[in-house]
Amino acid sequence: MQGTGLPLATPFDAAGDVDHGALAALVEWVEARGVDFIVPCGSNSEAPLLTREERAAVVDTVADATDLPVLAGTGAEGERETLALTRDAAEAGADAALVVTPYYFEHGPDAMADYYRRVADASPVPVYLYSVPAFTGRALAPETVGRVADHPNVAGMKDSSGDMAAFKRILARTPDDFDLLVGSGGVYAEALALGGSGGVLGVANLVPELASAVYAADDPAVARERNDAFVELNHLVTSDYGIPGLKAAMRSRGAPAGVVRSPHTPVPEAVAEELAAAVERALD
Numbered sequence: 006m007q008g009t010g011l012p013l014a015t016p017f018d019a020a021g022d023v024d025h026g027a028l029a030a031l032v033e034w035v036e037a038r039g040v041d042f043i044v045p046c047g048s049n050s051e052a053p054l055l056t057r058e059e060r061a062a063v064v065d066t067v068a069d070a071t072d073l074p075v076l077a078g079t080g081a082e083g084e085r086e087t088l089a090l091t092r093d094a095a096e097a098g099a100d101a102a103l104v105v106t107p108y109y110f111e112h113g114p115d116a117m118a119d120y121y122r123r124v125a126d127a128s129p130v131p132v133y134l135y136s137v138p139a140f141t142g143r144a145l146a147p148e149t150v151g152r153v154a155d156h157p158n159v160a161g162m163k164d165s166s167g168d169m170a171a172f173k174r175i176l177a178r179t180p181d182d183f184d185l186l187v188g189s190g191g192v193y194a195e196a197l198a199l200g201g202s203g204g205v206l207g208v209a210n211l212v213p214e215l216a217s218a219v220y221a222a223d224d225p226a227v228a229r230e231r232n233d234a235f236v237e238l239n240h241l242v243t244s245d246y247g248i249p250g251l252k253a254a255m256r257s258r259g260a261p262a263g264v265v266r267s268p269h270t271p272v273p274e275a276v277a278e279e280l281a282a283a284v285e286r287a288l289d
Contacts, residue, residue: 006076006101006133006161006184007202009040009217011209012047014252015055015063016263023059025066027261032070034260039217040209043067044103046078046094048140048165049207049248054266061093068098076205080105080135084123091128101131103163103205108141117145118152121159131160137188138166147171151178163188163205169195176200190216190239194232198225208239210262211254212287238287241280246272250280257281 013035016027032043045067046052046060055063064077077099079090091102104124106117125132134153136145144166153159161184164172169192175185176199187196190208197203197220209216215235222228242251248265249272255262257280265271272280 006042006074006186008042009203009209009213009220010042010044010076010186010205011035011040011213011216012044012049012078012205012207013067014210014248014255014262015045015050015052015266016261017051017266018263021266023055023063024261024263025062027263028063028066029070030261032067035210035213036071036073038213039221040073040213041203041217041220042074042076043071044076044078044205045099047103047205048078048137049210049251050078051248051266051269052078054269057090057093060090061097064094064099065097074100076101076103076133078103078105078135080107082107082109084120087124088127091124091130091132095129099130101133101160102128103133103135105135105137106141106143106145111143114146114149114152117149121153122156125153125156125158128158131158132156133160133184133186134162135188136162136164136166144168144171147174147178150175154179154183160184161186161202165189167192169199172196172201173199190243191232191236193219194222194225194228197228206239207243207251208235210251210260211242211258211284212238215287235287238283241283246276246280250276253277254280254284257284 077094138144165188
């Protein structure tokens with residue numbers, strides 16, 4: 006996977022069920038604004054709140070709605086669960102699997118390397134490692150990435166640590182054909198300038214055309230300028246107000262974001278207005 010991808014928001018209806026019509030419409034909405042690939046069942050997709058059956062159905066809807074590559078989130082707490090989700094996603098039409106580091110229990114680097122090799126051995130589609138310490142409590146060490154990057158079925162990694170020093174160290178330890186994707190929208194241009202292959206950015210649900218323009222820039226200085234246009238907006242919808250804020254901001258643009266699933270709660274109206282104003286500033 007190269008270019009600009011996004012952990013596609015999962016629209017829920019008023020009853021809390023996945024709204025598959027809105028999901029297909031959202032795929033069309035972001036695709037029309039220039040993204041290069043789509044990631045259903047990622048963190049911003051509220052994937053941990055979906056059942057196994059719902060995750061497979063979401064991937065199926067997304068794969069049916071687009072001709073773009075589909076990188077499906079399939080990671081879980083353990084190997085069996087991860088492989089079951091990965092097989093489900095492959096059967097539903099995913100081109101590759103994004104496998105988050107196992108969470109809840111703490112695992113050392115040897116266990117992590119062995120885990121990813123075992124998952125890659127059994128996966129019917131290429132595997133992308135996924136490090137998101139804000140949610141799992143532990144970053145995937147560059148040395149561990151280097152130990153598994155030569156596996157023929159490990160295609161790349163999404164690094165959401167925001168640590169550019171670690172990003173450089175991963176680049177130094179991985180082959181040229183290893184797709185290193187950044188997961189932090191505020192440093193997208195910086196990661197590309199270092200040699201990153203692209204990004205999987207939550208904010209691209211909201212301003213896909215702005216995120217895509219960063220990747221399309223031929224000049225690193227132009228890429229940084231384009232990235233700067235949505236750095237503050239990115240912070241609002243990832244750090245300050247999270248998924249409820251992201252969906253509220255998406256709705257202000259007319260995107261079919263649906264509502265959040267419990268235990269998430271909608272943002273207050275004043276916050277929705279703040280977000281809508283921030284979107285206007287970014288697009289101005």
